[in-house]
Amino acid sequence: MAEVELRGISKSFGQVKAVKDASLRIADGEFIVLLGPTGAGKTTTLRIISGLENPDEGSIHIGGQEVTGEIPAKRDVAMVFQQYSLYPHMTVRENLAFPLRSPLLRTPEDKIHKKIIDIAEVLQIAHKLDNRTTELSGGEMQRVSIGRALVRNPAIYLMDEPLSSLDAKLRADLRVELKRLQVQFGSTLLYVTHDQIEAMTMANRIGVLEAGQLVQVGSPREIYEDPVSLYVGGRLGLPRINAIPAGLFAGAPSGATIMGLRPEHIEQGSGKPAKVLRLEHLGDQTQLHLKIDGHKLITLTDIHSDLKSNDTVYIQPRNPLYFDANGNRVR
Amino acid sequence: MSKWSPTEPSNLQKWLAGSLVVIYALVTLLPLLWIISTGFKTPADSIAYPPKILFNPSLEGYVNLFTTQTRQTEEYLANNPPTNWYEQLVHDKGMVIAGPSRYGERFFNSIIIGFGSTFLSVFLGTLAAYAFSRFKVPLKDDLLFFILSTRMMPPIAVAIPIFLMFRSLGLSDTHAGMILLYTAVNLSLAVWLLKGFIDEIPLEYEEAALIDGYTRLQAFFKVVLPQATTGIASTAIFCLIFAWNEYAFAVLLTSGSAQTAPPFIPTIIGVGGQDWPAVAAGATLFLLPVMVFTILLRKHLLRGITFGAVRK
Secondary structure (H helix, E strand, C coil): CCCEEEEEEEEEECCEEEEEEEEEEECCCCEEEEECCCCCCHHHHHHHHHCCCCCCEEEEEECCEECCCCCHHHCCEEEECCCCCCCCCCEHHHHHHCCCCCCCCCCCHHHHHHHHHHHHHHHCCHHHCCCEHHHCCHHHHHHHHHHHHHCCCCCEEEEECCCCCCCHHHHHHHHHHHHHHHHHHCCCEEEEECCHHHHHHHCCEEEEEECCEEEEEECHHHHHHCCCEHHHHHHCCCCCCEEEEHHHCCCCCCCCCEEEECHHHEEEEEEEEEEEEEEEECCCCEEEEEEECCEEEEEEECCCCCCCCCCEEEEEECCCEEECCCCEEEC | CCCCCCCCCCHHHHHHHHHHHHHHHHHHHHHHHHHHHHHCCCHHHHCCCCCCCCCCCCCHHHHHHHEEEEECCHHHHHHCCCCCHHHHHHHCCCEEEEEECCHHHHHHHHHHHHHHHHHHHHHHHHHHHHHHHHCCCCCHHHHHHHHHHCCCCCHHHHHHHHHHHHHHHCCCCCHHHHHHHHHHHHHHHHHHHHHHHHHHCCHHHHHHHHHCCCCHHHHHHHHHHHHCHHHHHHHHHHHHHHHHHCCHHHHHHCCCCCCCHHHHHHHHHCCCCCCHHHHHHHHHHHHHHHHHHHHHHHHHHHCCCCCCCCCC
16 A cells, blocks of 8 residues: 555546646545546546556656556556456456466465455355356446455555446445455545445545546545535535525625525525425435525425425525635635 | 247248258258269269269279379289289279379478468467557558558459569468468458457456556457457458468469469379369368368357456
8 A cells, every 4th residue: 555646637638638737645545535527537537547548747656656657567556447347258266366466466376366265255256256257247247346456455446436336235335345445454545436425435535526627625524514616515415505696695795696505504494485396205305396586496304294386485594605606615 | 839029030930041041051062062972983983974973982082182103014913912902992993003192292281381371360460450459550541441452453463573573582482482472462351350359359458457467468468369369260260261272373383392282183183084083082181171270260259258248
């Protein structure tokens, strides 16, 4: 395990700037999650660290050594690809052994055997070790692909949405398991996801990417409670943060044009009247869709609420976040 | 099963399709059967009219193919009785075996030149196809078109320049010359076929191997080549069939030490009586290596091993 640092990384593909001047220091043993929509540059960032792409500008340092321009094998990184990329001509066991047998590691066979058994236990694929990878289900392939990274003890693990194609239960199990392993071995991990539960529960720090730019890096709590922009605020939280004109309620600081209101930051009972559009009973929560002065809002309400469409509720904000016309935070 | 199904063909359709295949197979196999059976006929039976379908098999054609014979006097024949079955066969015609024919050597030449050029075509073709598939090659499309354009005329159209080139380079009637020539002709086919196969192998596998601690060359051998076996096998079969059967250049450029079997077989016809059984025997044996090679590689042709391990 080692510290990994990006200094001023930029990368373009033709006219498209995939990553813009990204700097990030990943401490030894830290779990960092990159958040951002499709095309924000998350995968490109991983590929630049791994050495599959070379940055146009900037440098990469692993364990204090500059590795910019080095081939991937020299960087000692392990990566889980979004498309599992299991070697189809090998069995599960051979796939897991492949990185250990590389000229880089040259692990003795008895050690390989032991490691594979251990990892297969953890990932619940022990009974599939002698299957061809083409005979596995999607979830099993994904687990083998995670296993192929976990058998190693690299400077950093890079994971590109590794749990995205698993069913909900397995995803939850593996999420907990991955975090446990990371803590146990003190692994350094850079993890790309869309899933906010993964981001919130696993990350030491979250980095939010917007159009190739790393706009905010901070603890999950900081990102959630103290976003630097409306964009960052919208990355976490379900239902999403509501954006309404700042003038709708009193108390907006000067320069603020947008009020960002998380669903749990809307108090019911007093304040301004809002019309109920509809209720969505989701079992563990009930989402209330409201309209106030022509602006739509979503908030949460009592699970067994008997509000109906066209009812009126009185609402007022609590701890709203203010943003200027460009979406930047106004404090 | 009388239920109509949108995906399963009906029994009638299956029968129709099956019969069509059988009829077509019979039509295409008939010349082959004719050649094989002629090889086991006596010269008299081989030219009988109407053709004999049932006949007494004889190995005379094969003995004639592998030996040269001379006619001898009754006296000589009586004094030198045959010591084995093939001498007996020749003896009965009033002849004795003078020595082996050249068929063995020519056949061996075919093996060296055919397999040599096939190996070289597939080897160079795989490397070139990999480069065209994976790297940014300047003028890639133009180069590929240029490679393909070498196939746009029949190879024999350039026979005369090649003949002159070979003569001045001392390549005429050499194994190296023929291997080089057939490789040059086959290479464009090999590059294009193999590029198609390698394009189908997702780049992700190599990337995974690079991350797993291998260099590009190691990744090529450990990850790309095993998945390209289907393509390599079918390309090798195409190349071998061309090099094996090639006649025109072989006639033009070889006469002695490097002569392949195709130009040699017609010379068996000989003077005087035409020895069709020997010709048929030579053709039958000549078919075997390609057949064996194809059967050996069949497993790779049928095995679709690369499907499904990358999520698209």
